[in-house]
Amino acid sequence: MLYLVHMVVDIPETVPADVAQETIAREKAYSQELQRGGEWAEIWRVVGEYANYSIFDVENHDRLHEILSGLPLYRWMTIKVTPLAKHGSSIR
Amino acid sequence: MLYLVHMVVDIPETVPADVAQETIAREKAYSQELQRGGEWAEIWRVVGEYANYSIFDVENHDRLHEILSGLPLYRWMTIKVTPLAKHGSSIR
Amino acid sequence: MLYLVHMVVDIPETVPADVAQETIAREKAYSQELQRGGEWAEIWRVVGEYANYSIFDVENHDRLHEILSGLPLYRWMTIKVTPLAKHGSSIR
Amino acid sequence: MLYLVHMVVDIPETVPADVAQETIAREKAYSQELQRGGEWAEIWRVVGEYANYSIFDVENHDRLHEILSGLPLYRWMTIKVTPLAKHGSSIR
Amino acid sequence: MLYLVHMVVDIPETVPADVAQETIAREKAYSQELQRGGEWAEIWRVVGEYANYSIFDVENHDRLHEILSGLPLYRWMTIKVTPLAKHGSSIR
Amino acid sequence: MLYLVHMVVDIPETVPADVAQETIAREKAYSQELQRGGEWAEIWRVVGEYANYSIFDVENHDRLHEILSGLPLYRWMTIKVTPLAKHGSSIR
Amino acid sequence: MLYLVHMVVDIPETVPADVAQETIAREKAYSQELQRGGEWAEIWRVVGEYANYSIFDVENHDRLHEILSGLPLYRWMTIKVTPLAKHGSSIR
Amino acid sequence: MLYLVHMVVDIPETVPADVAQETIAREKAYSQELQRGGEWAEIWRVVGEYANYSIFDVENHDRLHEILSGLPLYRWMTIKVTPLAKHGSSIR
Amino acid sequence: MLYLVHMVVDIPETVPADVAQETIAREKAYSQELQRGGEWAEIWRVVGEYANYSIFDVENHDRLHEILSGLPLYRWMTIKVTPLAKHGSSIR
Amino acid sequence: MLYLVHMVVDIPETVPADVAQETIAREKAYSQELQRGGEWAEIWRVVGEYANYSIFDVENHDRLHEILSGLPLYRWMTIKVTPLAKHGSSIR
Numbered sequence: 001m002l003y004l005v006h007m008v009v010d011i012p013e014t015v016p017a018d019v020a021q022e023t024i025a026r027e028k029a030y031s032q033e034l035q036r037g038g039e040w041a042e043i044w045r046v047v048g049e050y051a052n053y054s055i056f057d058v059e060n061h062d063r064l065h066e067i068l069s070g071l072p073l074y075r076w077m078t079i080k081v082t083p084l085a086k087h088g089s090s091i092r
Numbered sequence: 093m094l095y096l097v098h099m100v101v102d103i104p105e106t107v108p109a110d111v112a113q114e115t116i117a118r119e120k121a122y123s124q125e126l127q128r129g130g131e132w133a134e135i136w137r138v139v140g141e142y143a144n145y146s147i148f149d150v151e152n153h154d155r156l157h158e159i160l161s162g163l164p165l166y167r168w169m170t171i172k173v174t175p176l177a178k179h180g181s182s183i184r
Numbered sequence: 185m186l187y188l189v190h191m192v193v194d195i196p197e198t199v200p201a202d203v204a205q206e207t208i209a210r211e212k213a214y215s216q217e218l219q220r221g222g223e224w225a226e227i228w229r230v231v232g233e234y235a236n237y238s239i240f241d242v243e244n245h246d247r248l249h250e251i252l253s254g255l256p257l258y259r260w261m262t263i264k265v266t267p268l269a270k271h272g273s274s275i276r
Numbered sequence: 277m278l279y280l281v282h283m284v285v286d287i288p289e290t291v292p293a294d295v296a297q298e299t300i301a302r303e304k305a306y307s308q309e310l311q312r313g314g315e316w317a318e319i320w321r322v323v324g325e326y327a328n329y330s331i332f333d334v335e336n337h338d339r340l341h342e343i344l345s346g347l348p349l350y351r352w353m354t355i356k357v358t359p360l361a362k363h364g365s366s367i368r
Numbered sequence: 369m370l371y372l373v374h375m376v377v378d379i380p381e382t383v384p385a386d387v388a389q390e391t392i393a394r395e396k397a398y399s400q401e402l403q404r405g406g407e408w409a410e411i412w413r414v415v416g417e418y419a420n421y422s423i424f425d426v427e428n429h430d431r432l433h434e435i436l437s438g439l440p441l442y443r444w445m446t447i448k449v450t451p452l453a454k455h456g457s458s459i460r
Numbered sequence: 461m462l463y464l465v466h467m468v469v470d471i472p473e474t475v476p477a478d479v480a481q482e483t484i485a486r487e488k489a490y491s492q493e494l495q496r497g498g499e500w501a502e503i504w505r506v507v508g509e510y511a512n513y514s515i516f517d518v519e520n521h522d523r524l525h526e527i528l529s530g531l532p533l534y535r536w537m538t539i540k541v542t543p544l545a546k547h548g549s550s551i552r
Numbered sequence: 553m554l555y556l557v558h559m560v561v562d563i564p565e566t567v568p569a570d571v572a573q574e575t576i577a578r579e580k581a582y583s584q585e586l587q588r589g590g591e592w593a594e595i596w597r598v599v600g601e602y603a604n605y606s607i608f609d610v611e612n613h614d615r616l617h618e619i620l621s622g623l624p625l626y627r628w629m630t631i632k633v634t635p636l637a638k639h640g641s642s643i644r
Numbered sequence: 645m646l647y648l649v650h651m652v653v654d655i656p657e658t659v660p661a662d663v664a665q666e667t668i669a670r671e672k673a674y675s676q677e678l679q680r681g682g683e684w685a686e687i688w689r690v691v692g693e694y695a696n697y698s699i700f701d702v703e704n705h706d707r708l709h710e711i712l713s714g715l716p717l718y719r720w721m722t723i724k725v726t727p728l729a730k731h732g733s734s735i736r
Numbered sequence: 737m738l739y740l741v742h743m744v745v746d747i748p749e750t751v752p753a754d755v756a757q758e759t760i761a762r763e764k765a766y767s768q769e770l771q772r773g774g775e776w777a778e779i780w781r782v783v784g785e786y787a788n789y790s791i792f793d794v795e796n797h798d799r800l801h802e803i804l805s806g807l808p809l810y811r812w813m814t815i816k817v818t819p820l821a822k823h824g825s826s827i828r
Numbered sequence: 829m830l831y832l833v834h835m836v837v838d839i840p841e842t843v844p845a846d847v848a849q850e851t852i853a854r855e856k857a858y859s860q861e862l863q864r865g866g867e868w869a870e871i872w873r874v875v876g877e878y879a880n881y882s883i884f885d886v887e888n889h890d891r892l893h894e895i896l897s898g899l900p901l902y903r904w905m906t907i908k909v910t911p912l913a914k915h916g917s918s919i920r
Contacts, residue, residue, distance in 0.1 A: 001244050001245050002136060002245070003267075003323075004136070004145055005324060012289045013840045013842055013843070014289055014290070014842070015289070027181070028180070028181045031181040032181060032183050035181075035182070035183045036183060042182075043179045043181055043182050044094060044096070044176035044177070044178075044179055044182075045176065045177040045178060045179040045180070045893055046174060046175075046176065046177075047174075047175040047176065047177045047831075047889050047892055047893045047896070047909045048833060048892065048893060048896040048897075048907040048908070048909040049907060049908075049909075050903075052179055053096055053174070053176065060185050061185050061186070061267045061268060061269045061323050062269045062270055064267075064269070064323055064324065065269040065321055065323045065324060068323070068324040069324075075326075079324040079325055080324070080325075081267060081323045081324040081325075082138060082139075082145070083138075083139040083187075083245045083248075083265060083267050084136035084137065084138065084139065084145065084245065085136070085137040085138075085139045085245045085246045085248070085249040086136075086137065086246055087135045087136055087137040087144055088120070088137070089119070089120045089123040089124060089127075089135060090127070090134075090135050090136075091124050091127045091128060093888050093889050094889070095691075095911075097692060104657045105196045105198055105199070106198070106657055106658070107657070137249055139187075139245050139248055139249045139252070139265045140189060140248065140249060140252040140253075140263040140264070140265040141263055141264075141265075142259075152829050153691050153829050153830070153911045153912065153913045154913045154914055156691055156692065156911075156913070157689055157691045157692060157913040160691070160692040161692075167694075171692040171693055172692070172693075173691045173692040173693075173911060175831075175889045175892075175909060175911050176889060177889045177890045177892070177893035178890055186320060188320070188329055197380045197382055197383070198382070211365070212364070212365045215365040216365060216367050219365075219366070219367045220367060226366075227363045227365055227366050228278060228280070228360035228361070228362075228363055228366075229360065229361040229362065229363040229364070229433055230358060230359075230360065230361075231358075231359040231360065231361045231371075231429050231432055231433045231436070231449045232373060232432065232433060232436040232437075232447040232448070232449040233447055233448075233449075234443075236363055237280055237358070237360065266322060266323075266329070267322075267323045268320035268321065268322065268323065268329065269320070269321040269322075269323045270320075270321060271319045271320055271321040271328055272304070272321070273303070273304045273307040273308060273311075273319055274311070274318075274319050274320075275308050275311045275312060277428050277429050278429070279451075279507075281508060288473045290473055290474070291473070336369050337369050337370070337451045337452065337453045337507050338453045338454055340451075340453070340507055340508065341453040341505055341507045341508060344507070344508040345508075351510075355508040355509055356508070356509075357451060357507045357508040357509075359371075359429045359432075359449060359451050360429060361429045361430045361432070361433035362430055370504060372504070372513055381564045381566055381567070382566070395549070396548070396549045399549040400549060400551050403549075403550070403551045404551060410550075411547045411549055411550050412462060412464070412544035412545070412546075412547055412550075413544065413545040413546060413547040413548070413617055414542060414543075414544065414545075415542075415543040415544065415545045415555075415613050415616055415617045415620070415633045416557060416616065416617060416620040416621075416631040416632070416633040417631055417632075417633075418627075420547055421464055421542070421544065450506060450507075450513070451506075451507040452504035452505065452506065452507065452513065453504070453505040453506075453507045454504075454505060455503045455504055455505040455512055456488070456505070457487070457488045457491040457492060457495075457503060458495070458502075458503050458504075459492050459495045459496060461612050461613050462613070463635075463783075465784060472749045474749055474750070475749070520553050521553050521554070521635045521636065521637045521783050522637045522638055524635075524637070524783055524784065525637040525781055525783045525784060528783070528784040529784075535786075539784040539785055540784070540785075541635060541783045541784040541785075543555075543613045543616075543633060543635050544613060545613045545614045545616070545617040546614055554780060556780070556789055565656045565658055565659070566658070579825070580824070580825045583825040584825060584827050587825075587826070587827045588827060594826075595823045595825055595826050596738060596740070596820035596821065596822075596823055596826075597709055597820065597821040597822060597823040597824070598818060598819075598820065598821075599647075599705050599708055599709045599712070599725045599818075599819040599820065599821045600649060600708065600709060600712040600713075600723040600724070600725040601723055601724075601725075602719075604823055605740055605818070605820065634782060634783075634789070635782075635783040636780035636781065636782065636783065636789065637780070637781040637782075637783045638780075638781060639779045639780055639781040639788055640764070640781070641763070641764045641767040641768060641771075641779060642771070642778075642779050642780075643768050643771045643772060645796050645797050646797070646872060647819075648872070648881055671917070672916070672917045675917040676917060676919050679917075679918070679919045680919060686918075687915045687917060687918050688830060688832070688912035688913070688914075688915055688918075689912065689913040689914065689915040689916070690910060690911075690912065690913075691910075691911040691912065691913045696915055697832055697910070697912065704737050705737050705738070705819045705820065705821045706821045706822055708819075708821070709821040725819060726874060726875075726881070727739075727797045727800075727817060727819050727874075727875040728797060728872035728873065728874065728875065728881065729797045729798045729800070729801040729872065729873040729874075729875045730798055730872075730873060731871045731872055731873040731880055732856070732873070733855070733856045733859040733860060733863075733871055734863070734870075734871050734872075735860050735863045735864060739875075741876060748841045750841055750842070751841070797875050800875055800876065801873055801875045801876060804875070804876040805876075811878075815876040815877055816876070816877075817875045817876040817877075
């Protein structure tokens with residue numbers, strides 16, 4: 001099943017720079033592993049914002065929450081999930 | 093270039109049913125032609141809403157506006173366009 | 185899978201009273217059939233509003249959209265869908 | 277009487293990790309005791325968010341406020357309460 | 369139990385003036401009967417708006433919804449209900 | 461003259477617990493004195509929130525601002541004031 | 553006492569042009585009479601909008617509501633009232 | 645002086661097509677005359693919307709309101725005006 | 737030219753009390769000097785809020801920005817500027 | 829291609845004054861270099877706010893994101909990007 005996920009990152013000023021950098025590095029590795037596994041189908045940068053729109057293709061709600069709540073940057077993110085159905089005009 | 097486009101359709105009560113149906117049919121054909129041409133890369137239904145999220149892959153802003161303003165349902169739509177850049181974590 | 189669904193009904197002034205009443209009657213029958221089938225797990229009235237919060241327990245997004253878009257009052261509704269996951273504190 | 281309650285948790289960055297963890301543990305025990313007593317009828321995780329939707333079945337407003345204001349995480353929560361009435365289409 | 373209720377009235381342009389006036393007259397009688405019965409404890413005009421804030425003192429949610437959905441102007445109102453608990457600083 | 465006042469309290473994490481408690485105690489005494497004097501006519505807790513709705517009955521705007529800006533918790537409050545007029549349906 | 557009042561006018565498409573013009577003319581006369589009487593202290597046009605900000609200097613809330621609800625354009629207006637107190641830095 | 649102006653056009657369904665077209669044609673001529681005169685410095689289409697952002701360079705507020713309220717489509721527009729000052733980083 | 741300016745002050749908890757008091761004192765002096773000079777035409781307190789509505793009468797946008805950005809409390813303020821034109825019904 | 833970009837700056841209280849000043853100086857140099865290169869076509873101050881509206885003329889989304897995310901003040905900014913198309917009434 002497909003979900004559109006909007007993630008906004010806001011790392012507090014008080015987080016030490018090295019902690020932030022290390023967390024961002026882990027985030028990237030975590031994301032790429034899920035992309036290679038096919039569950040994180042797409043990730044795009046919102047121009048000018050520390051935010052992304054992503055497409056997830058996972059088995060169910062619980063799996064999506066497991067993935068999202070496991071994000072290294074999760075506690076500093078605001079996330080909004082939109083479930084997507086097949087569109088009647090889609091040629092896929 | 094990629095754009096995320098959110099379209100909400102609201103056909104006024106006063107539009108005759110046959111006009112609405114005919115317009116919806118033309119919308120579907122219009123969308124599928126652009127999907128086959130590759131510019132309308134994805135279209136998903138937002139669950140429970142007369143709305144979709146779509147990905148467009150077009151040459152520039154003017155071309156996207158030309159496509160969107162040519163939608164048969166355009167005058168009854170509320171559209172929001174978000175430009176998408178490549179994400180540093182993307183494996184594509 | 186569970187979804188919280190918020191539905192607000194707004195029947196336009198121009199709809200004849202008998203059409204409205206007949207549609208509302210069909211809505212009730214439609215809802216009760218799905219309740220008996222187990223997919224429409226709960227429906228509550230929001231106090232003071234022509235609105236409800238409902239819990240749906242369906243197989244996937246497509247099935248939920250099929251149910252919601254088939255509501256007799258669908259064209260006069262504003263619907264918002266929230267996917268629900270199991271909560272770590274739940275004793276169920 | 278039934279209430280839909282939406283709780284969003286936002287633990288400030290300045291709270292020490294052990295204090296946060298201990299409070300979360302107490303929150304879980306507190307919630308489960310009320311679930312077993314029947315007053316906290318349902319709790320669901322909002323996918324991708326540190327938030328839940330819950331159903332409370334309590335005697336009156338004062339009792340609900342007593343329960344909610346007693347939550348160990350209360351001071352770091354944003355809570356919204358919606359009173360629910362019986363719906364005319366409900367088969368319960 | 370107490371509830372703060374905010375009601376905004378918006379009578380559509382298409383409603384004939386005599387129907388509007390007759391409905392407003394019935395609304396007043398309906399309100400005053402409930403005020404005399406004690407369930408509609410207070411009603412105040414919001415200055416400059418066709419709106420009121422009211423206090424209801426009723427037995428439960430179902431009774432409040434019964435009262436509000438029975439308002440002659442109900443279909444042209446936007447209503448918001450806030451449940452009120454006893455305040456720890458109140459001297460009542 | 462009557463005013464509906466909505467107060468939301470948000471004490472910053474950095475305020476020492478004893479300062480917070482002492483201020484809350486002074487707030488309660490301040491409120492009760494004004495209640496006894498008749499100017500703070502009503503105070504109700506919003507269920508589930510560190511907020512209240514109150515009715516003030518004071519001589520004019522300046523007096524209301526004097527009262528509100530003198531609240532011990534004032535600097536940590538978000539306040540919204542709505543002037544109330546007599547309602548044509550009121551039986552008072 | 554002083555109030556800042558924001559008025560937005562939206563005359564429905566279905567109002568005949570002569571009715572609209574005649575109402576606007578009466579509105580102007582009504583406003584100017586109150587300006588000459590001193591209760592409507594100021595009126596400014598919001599640039600680019602069919603809206604104004606005004607200052608009223610009236611005896612109490614009831615009088616302000618009487619004035620505003622008597623505006624010829626009242627039923628097509630959205631009005632917001634803000635009570636103003638003396639500012640500690642004012643030299644008046 | 646410079647102003648950023650955001651205009652959204654929403655022509656009601658009930659306006660006859662020829663009236664709409666004729667008004668749009670007059671709007672274009674009106675806009676181009678002011679562009680040639682230098683007061684309407686820039687006009688850009690918001691991609692996917694019946695809206696524009698424009699820059700006006702006019703003598704004062706009254707002149708801007710005169711221009712905007714004279715737009716043939718004015719009654720069907722929602723307009724927001726933002727005054728612009730010289731920026732300290734500008735090289736102009 | 738006239739502008740309506742809305743200022744909301746929010747001094748962070750971390751600002752030492754003496755710095756805050758000294759800045760507030762300078763703010764008052766700054767405001768009164770501009771009031772005496774005629775550019776800060778009016779200042780009113782919003783009842784119950786650490787906010788004001790003011791009328792400025794200045795030569796142009798740049799001068800207004802110079803005044804506002806020079807406010808001693810500027811960095812802790814949220815400011816919104818609305819340009820005001822002459823109203824057709826004004827008797828001034 | 830053209831983009832309207834709205835930038836709001838909010839430097840946290842905890843940033844040392846010299847760091848803030850040095851960053852602001854680098855921001856200015858960075859902006860002016862891009863202005864001279866033609867990609868940052870316009871920058872205007874929003875009157876009364878620590879914010880600007882800018883026009884960028886760049887080759888594509890990725891380039892715009894590269895520019896914006898490289899802003900020295902980027903981490904303390906809230907940015908909103910609006911893609912602009914040619915307007916049918918433009919004489920350019």
